[in-house]
Amino acid sequence: MDPRTSAQDIMRCDLCETAVVQMHCDTCLVNLCKACVGEHMISDQSKKHEIVPFKLRKSTPLYPICKLHHNQQCTMYCNQCDITVCTKCIASDQHLSHKFSEILQIVERKKHKIIEEQTELKETIFPTFQDIASDIQNRMSQLEKEYGDLSTAITKHGEDWHREIDKLVKKRTAEVDEMKNTQIQTLQKHLDEINKTISDIKDEINSVDMALDTNDLSMLFSVTSDVNIYRTLPQKLAPSLPKFIAEKIQGEKLDKLFGTLISGSLTSDKHGYSMKTTQKSPEAGCSPPVKHLLDKPETVTTIDTGHRRLSNVVCLSDEEIWTIGDDSTMELFSINQGSQLKSIKTKSGNIPIDIAVTKSGDLVYTDYNYRTVNIVKSEKVEEVIRLQNWKPRNVCSTSSGDLLITLESDDEKQSKVVRYSGFTEKHIIQFDDQGRPLYSAGRYSRCITENRNLDICVSDNGTKAVVVVNQAGKLRFRYTGHTPSPKNQPFNPRGITTDSQSHILTADVKNHCVHMLDKDGQFLRYIDCGQSGPWGLCIDTNDYLFVVQLINIQVKKVKYLC
Incomplete structure (x- = not known):
């Protein structure tokens, strides 16, 4: 076995290549045995050789050479000029009255900063980019499947x-x-x-x-x-042949008759990704401060909207709310002033079924009759999802920026919840573990929200229940009301929302109240502030509850936590 090439051999002197390494030249970065130290020292007398024991190698700082004064080492740092300097530089007029620091102090600070940045690169940035690459790869795989399904659908057609x-x-x-x-x-x-x-x-x-x-x-x-x-001769029968009038095959007309292909797109969102953290869910991260129930909820303010009928509300901020009613307009109101700030009409002129606000503050609404989901950006309406054989009903924006939408089939025999990521179908929730439908079929409202623990909560008016599944779509529980009820009427859920404490709140239109549950479906209390036919609900970042009153076209801002 060659001792110089054996992977298991101990390190040898770089000069003689036979003796065991004992010393190290920090100036030349050369490994030496004791016998070769002298030879190395005289081999290049222009350098100041720093010979240290091998275990202490690279412990001697190699100061930078001054660019102005030949062979002078820069041992100091000029704070004003932000450069390294030698003793001759310090004595020169160029750095007169300047303040200096020892270069090793600057190096330590720089090392500390580099280590911090290195840690960030290793533990945060690099894993984030890996996740992004993985996400893009998954999206590409999903696109391959979905485009294949689309081609198959066209071929079948x-x-x-x-x-x-x-x-x-x-x-x-x-x-x-x-x-x-x-x-x-x-x-x-x-x-x-x-x-x-x-x-x-x-x-x-x-x-x-x-x-x-x-x-x-x-x-x-x-x-x-x-x-x-x-x-008298017989009559002459002259048969006439039938004519086949063929419709001229017009490529453009035939193309439209066959079906329209709405082109997809790649949208760019500079806020679409966030740095990777070890936080698994909102609850797993920094927990919100614990809030307690007020002995008696109180109405803070009431906003008159002017709608003929009012159906839903969503917070744009703690100062502004969007509302919809029984016409094609979506109206933005100032909460404190109670005045209308803006009015947007739907693209089709249809009544919007539901509205939501994205993480970036854009308004989203569903158009049931046109089978579309639309987004409002800079007061311009853009169609982002068009469905076939299904119609969108209710929608919510999640903590991850996805959209959750409740859909019902054209024949009104099926319903489901679909998660859209970047307006691309990502996950379908429709059946429980036994293959039974999770949600009612038919023209019922199925309002939807995401809880802080990432549960998906649906107030299903068809089954008269709140249906809660986890993020994977597995059924957690059903809530079918609490007795005694304030008006002794059957539970009739409509709007639904959640707060920072993971409470689930749903409007009960027949009993003129809001049911408040914990995250596991246990009834906590009724919230009754004189609401008349409560319908839509939303909560702002300070846990104020906004309640839509269907008949008297008002939105009440209610405080129920302290």
Whole structure:
């Protein structure tokens, strides 16, 4: 085994390459044995060789050489000029009255900063970029699948068209055969009648010929030929062929009839990613301060909206709220002043079913009849999701920036919750572990929100229950009301929201109150501030509850925590 190349051999002197390393030159970064130290020292006398024991290698600072004074080491640092300097520099007029620091002190501070940045790079930035790369890769894989599904759907649609065209071809050719048979049968009947007349004429001719050829006068007198009946010729039947008027195949028209492909896009959001942390959920991070229930909730302010009917409210900030009613306008109000600040109309002119505000402060609304989800940016409405065979109803924006939307099928036999990430379908929640539907079918409101512990909470008016699933879509619990109820009416949930304490609050329109639950579905209390038909709910960052009153078109701001 070659001692110089063996991986298990101890380190050898860089000069003689045989003796064991004992010393180290911090100036030249050379490993030496004791016998070779002298030879190394005289090999280059222009340098000041710093010889240290091997264990202390790289312990001697190598000061930078001054750019102005040859062979002078910079051992100090000029704070005003922000440069390293040597003793000759300090004595010069250039740095007169300047303050200096020992370079090693500056180095220590710089090392500390570098270590901090290195730690950030290793523990935060690098893992974040790895997650982003993984996220993009997952999105690419998802796109491959979804584009494949789209191509399959188009191909299937084409096959359906082929089947329908084959049916039409068979139908038209059958109609041609039927027309042909009808005309042939009519002509055949006419031909049979003419052939019978021809036979009768032949018999008449034969009878006359026989009478003329005989000398029997009685036979001659018995001939009663009446040529007149044969002088009237039969009518002439002239069949006309049916015509097939083919529709001209127009590529543009056919393209529209076949179906429209709405192009996708790549949206850019500079706030779309956030630095990786060890926090797993809002509850797992810095917990909010514990708040206690007020003995009696109190109304802080009441806002008159002017809507004919009021259905929902969402906070843009602690000073502003968006509202919707039974027309095509979405109105922004100042909470403190109670005045309208802005009014936005839907793109289609339809009534918006529900509204939400994204993390970036943009308004999102659902258009049930147009099967679209739209976003309002700089007062311009943009369609971001268009559905097929499903209609969007309620929507909420999550802590991660995703959208959760409740959908119902066109035939009103199914409903589901879909998570959209960047307006791309990410996760579907529809059935429990036994394959049973989680939500009601039909035209019912299914208001939705995300709790602080990332549970997905739906107030299902069809089943008269609050249905709560975890982030993965697994059923956690159903809440079907509490007795006794304030008005002794069955539980009739509408709007739903959550606060910083992970409480779940849902409006009960028949009992004119709000039910307050803990995160596990246990009833805590009724909130009753004289609301009339509470419908939509939302909560601001200070845990003030905003309650929409359907009939008297007011929004109440309620304090219930302290």
